[in-house]
Amino acid sequence: MAKEEEKPKVKLPDSEYQGVWIFIEQRNGKITPVSLELLGEGRKLADKLGVELSGVLLGYKVGHLVDTLYQYGADTVYLIDDPVLEQYRSEAYQVGVVDVVKKYKPEILLFGATVIGRDLASTVATELGTGLTADTTRLDIDMKNRLLEASRPAMGGNIMATILCKEKRPQMASVRPKVFKAIKPVEGRKGKLIEETINLNEEDLKTKVIEVIQEVSDKIRLGDADIIVAGGKGLQDEKGFQLIRDLAKELGAAVGASRDAVEAGWAEHSEQVGQTGTTVAPKLYFAIGISGAVQHTVGMENSEIVVAINRDPNAQIFEKCTYGIVGDAFEIVPKFIEEFKKL
């Protein structure tokens, strides 16, 4: 007789953990867009669970941001305002976030998958001894088990893996920018402010910020661009890829690239769109000489309008576009440039 398979023993989560929390990332006193996007998505999760949505805001002289967070959906804001938090340092921010989490016990804690968010989320999860799903692109709630479902591309982008954190609390995830939408701010919406202190002095910290050097670039940043002109292997060589840069210049757009174009050395990694590049959601996205592999489209499928140019009528990119042009990029793109020059 076959032995009955032993079922995993899942300990039910501690019900004293309640509420959805968003780590509010601010730089130089400005809230990063991904934090507002996460408040938008967090609002849906909190409403589904019937709990409060809160923002955790750390920094120095950042109290003026609290009203904005209410307007974008937060019911409560936990604020730690202290000189040691003026510049981001993981050792200080980790102490602040871990202390408030231990005190107030949220069941879900989300971070933007930015340089800061990725760094902080991993150290906070380690300190709390809980799980973290990194770089997620979809969130939902399994209502039967009251569990966060955090999904992300896996197996080279061929499948979406949904990851659950069954036994530990809070359930943590970092979420890619541009995946979710912020709600329209509600003017005059008010919430509750809880101010906390941090038990740290400058002398306790090993890292000191001596100088902050801003990157000077006249390029439009991919993640912020309203229009992106992206090129792929179909451009054949660096000279061919120059057509992408010419069209982008004409439109005041950012340049994007497929991974194959980056690997060929025609574009920089900072220009790569997709699973291992940047996730973008511009108003207008040109995909030129790009086949439309899932690892690419996962990074641009939230674009409002997609124009694809490909000489293969069966190219996968045509399944993801608003307007598709079957033809040779070397004939079509120069015509586009010529026409846009007239405007």
Ligand code: FAD
């Ligand atoms: P191809 O697939 O070679 O497509 C070129 C296209 O150009 C073809 O459709 C062809 O019909 C068309 N073409 C050719 N000549 C012309 C012409 N004259 N005019 C018009 N069209 C023409 N890819 C990414 O882009 N971003 C990622 O972040 C990414 N991450 C990855 C992560 C993993 C783990 C793996 C395994 C892969 C990843 N990839 C990523 C690679 C991805 O799978 C594809 O290989 C890649 O996107 C293909 O690039 P491409 O479309 O430029 O090239």
